[in-house]
Amino acid sequence: MIRIIDKLLLFIYSIIAGALAVVLVCLGLDWITESGVNETASSFYSTEPAQITITVVGIVLFLISLRFFIFSLHRSGPSSAPSIDQHTDFGDIRISLDTIENLALKAASRQRGVKDLRARIHAADAGLDIVLRVVVDGETAIPALTEEMQRSVKQYVEETAGIPVTNVSVFIANIIQSTVPKSRVE
Known part of the structure; x- marks a missing residue:
């Protein structure tokens, strides 16, 4: 506004x-x-x-x-967007938090049973804290789904962005009800 x-x-x-x-x-x-x-x-x-x-x-x-x-x-222009700055031997690297968020969403969406995703990224000195808000289909076991999601998001973000991930929190916001129509016998 x-x-x-x-x-x-x-x-x-x-x-x-x-x-x-x-x-x-x-x-x-x-x-x-x-x-x-x-x-x-x-x-x-x-x-x-x-x-x-x-x-x-x-x-x-x-x-x-x-x-x-x-x-x-x-x-101060586009450089004022929240980002993670790294210095290498070849120069500086800036990765926006939106990029990290998209990487986390990409890795989490690969899991079966996930219907809707949202992510928030918090950067700290020790690494990234990723919070995922998930809606699942209810047909997959939630503990197995969330554990696999945490592992894959952490691994994918660390490998792709080169930034350590300290924590991946998963919040199951809801379960989608299956819409299988019941057959009616008359």
Whole structure:
């Protein structure tokens, strides 16, 4: 939602800056006369609603400028995405947590009996903590399924990403009811 508001503010700000640029060009080329500028300015100073409007527009523009200034200080581009940084002899490697999440989901989805998956990754100094939220079909033994899932996710993430996995937690959120229709005898 904040991105949409920022885009709207940027659009409004761009329109106002563009209009101001056109006025400045017209002033510079003498398309707007000095007497016209003086006449318009004196009419703004003589009426109270015009003064209030100018004041409100000025405050809004200042707040939008302040918002963009703060936004520019806090965001540093795509490199600000949460990631795991590794240094090798050949250079630096950055792997996003989204990538690790997708690796965990890929390994967990290979298990039979899994119907829906979600993963969360927490990075710590010792390694990764992976939490899987799983919906199963109920036809596979849950202890065997979760143990195999933990082992395969840990092994796959460690081999593929080269990052140690300290813990793989599995939360069985639900069991899907089988939808086998019962035959009806009349």
